[in-house]
Amino acid sequence: MSPLRWWLAGVAAVIIALGAGCDGALHRMQDRAEKPAMEAPAGAVTLGADDDRAPPVMTRERLERGEDRYDRVCAACHGLLGDGDSVVARAMVGRKPRSLVDAAAVAFADARIARTIDSGYGAMPALADVLPAADRFAVVQFVRALQRREVVVGDLPAARRAEAERWLK
Numbered sequence: 001m002s003p004l005r006w007w008l009a010g011v012a013a014v015i016i017a018l019g020a021g022c023d024g025a026l027h028r029m030q031d032r033a034e035k036p037a038m039e040a041p042a043g044a045v046t047l048g049a050d051d052d053r054a055p056p057v058m059t060r061e062r063l064e065r066g067e068d069r070y071d072r073v074c075a076a077c078h079g080l081l082g083d084g085d086s087v088v089a090r091a092m093v094g095r096k097p098r099s100l101v102d103a104a105a106v107a108f109a110d111a112r113i114a115r116t117i118d119s120g121y122g123a124m125p126a127l128a129d130v131l132p133a134a135d136r137f138a139v140v141q142f143v144r145a146l147q148r149r150e151v152v153v154g155d156l157p158a159a160r161r162a163e164a165e166r167w168l169k
C-alpha cells in the first residue's frame, strides 16, 4: 500500500472507532428518518430517493475520475477490488464493509449506492463532504466496472481465475 492508502486506512479506522459506540440498526433508521435532503450544488444532477435513473453516460474521463476517488475514499474499507477485503475490514468488529461486487450489490440501483455515499449507512459514514455529486456518480460508475470485472474473472475456471487475479491486481 502507498503511504496515502495507509493514511486513509488510519483515518477510516478512527472513523470506525468513533462510530463503534452507536447501534448500527438504530443509526441506520435515524439516518433515513432525520437526515434533511441534501442540497445539490447548482447545475448538479440529482437523484431523488426513489429515482432509479442511470447516472450520466459513462466516459473514460469519468471512469478514471471514479477510479481515483474510489481508490482514495472507498478502498480503505471496501478493498481495492470492491470485495470487502481490506486492512480496515479485517480489523473491524461488528458490521463490516460489505462486498460491492456480489450479486446483491450488482442488483443495487445506482441511486441506492449514490445515496449511501451521500448519507452513510449504518457503520458507514456519510461522505457527501468528501465527494460532490459529480464525483458520486463517477464512483458509482467505477463500482459498476468493478462488478463487471468480477463477473468476467469469476466465470473463469478456478486455476485460471487465480492466474487472472495475479495479473489484474
Ligand code: HEC
Residues within 6 Å of the ligand: 012, 013, 015, 016, 024, 070, 073, 074, 075, 076, 077, 078, 088, 095, 096, 097, 098, 100, 108, 112, 113, 116, 117, 121, 122, 123, 124, 125, 127, 131, 139, 143
Ligand atoms: C469507513 C469505512 C467505509 C468507507 C470509507 C466506505 N464504506 Fe461503504 N460501507 C461500510 C460499512 C461498514 C458498510 C456496512 C454498513 C452496515 O451494514 O451497517 C458499508 C456499506 C456500503 C454499501 C451498502 C449499502 C446498502 O444499502 O446496503 C454501499 C453501496 C457502500 N458501502 C458503498 C461505498 C462507497 C461507494 C464508498 C466510497 C465512496 C464507501 N462505501 C466508503 C464502510 C465504509
